Amino acid sequence: RRVAADWGEGASDAPLREGNGAAAAVNDATWRHRFFSGVFWSTMGGQYSGTTSGSAVVGGIGSYTWGSTSQMVADVQGWLDSPATNFGWIMIGGEAATATVKRFSSREAIDPAERPTLTIRLTTCECVVADECDDDTVCTFDACGGGFCGNTPMPYGDVNGDGAVDIFDILCVLDGFAGNFDTCALVNLDLTPCPAGDGVIDIFDILAVLDGFAGEQGCCGP
Template identity: 40%
Template sequence: MQGRAITRVLMAIVVFMFACSDLRAEVLEIAPAMDTTLFEDEDGRLGNGSGQYLFIGRTWDENGIDALLRRAVIKFDLSSLPRGSTINAASFSITIDQVPPAATGAIINLHSITSDWGEGASNAPGPEGRGAIAQADDATWLHTFWDSGFWNTPGGDFAAEAVASESISSSPQSVIFNSDPSLVAAVQSWVDEPASNYGWILLGDEVFMQNARRILSRENTDSGGPLLTVEYTDPPPAAIPALTTAGLMVLILSLLLLSRTYLLRERLPGNGR
């Protein structure tokens, strides 16, 4: 009976080892925790933290008055991913729902933000392209948190090198930033160091007027809001890294020898056999 018990323990250890080595990738879709537009404004008084739309690029009106820049900022909460997870793939999607009549093709660049920022209760009226008066904690062209926190550089603090870039047409469309090493590395860095996660800033065509874009925000009730899709692998159980291959072999051999010892003792005269 003792030998059988040890054999069962040995089998359980082997099964557990192989189960832990067969860690499978999982897919998680994450909507933004915050998003808003930075409206170029010398006083930094405009926001749209609770608006239905985001804006990027250079705007234009028939009087040529509002030829100003728009930049969208987006942040994701990755706390649902286990610390130590490995990011295998990551993609990011948005929906452009409105373009100017004279729009041309352009490129959207995604950059990592390097300063913390907020989302307030401002909500622009109508099509929302001109913004609203900023409210407490709104990110604006000048402010990280209106009206006391400031960007180091007007228009937002972000890494010079783009994480990803995608070409867009002159029509409304869905845009997908497909998985590539730099995009994966950016998301992995947020998992490894959550305190460094300030999200991304989206830059459109900032040269030509009439080439801005309107994008569905996280508050929009239509489908197609910003979405981060992550394929990841859970971290292995904490005890597994400490058990090396050599250590495992020693454990197995020890159990086998112990099992053999019990079997021999049971067969000795005087043991009722």
């Protein structure tokens, strides 16, 4: 389950198979403490989510995998969005029965192959056209190349992305107004309303390119 509060790692190191434990050292996490000896869990045993992120049946000595779940994905996404909330997961055994204790290698295991590993597989959708690369700002030139999106800052009105606002940009927006997007993509012609556009090429987009041609920066200026 996802841990809900920060916790420490001190210098304690139990001997041999570690079943007898060792005296807590400064900053160790214990059953009572988040940081030994002065910071306590709000509930003894740890503060963690009431929702199970994943489960596995653990038997004899070997390697075990906790398969992906929607909650596990949500946990990782939450940590990505807010790294300060990443306190890891806590493994909870079958404590309703006796003799269920298990020992797992940690990140400090001598053999790297025994250390816990979080594997993330990211599936991306390749773009085909520039309109799939809209980043909701008219201040970048949106392009699709090799299946990947690129969003490059551009001068306001530079709808063809050549680094300058000139007659070719004016011709491009006029083509777009007529429904022709062969030269310039709709996503780059759609300059108004600033900063995200409205999905329509109209007289206001033509005026925006003319403003850019005159040196105006619209909402993209300093």
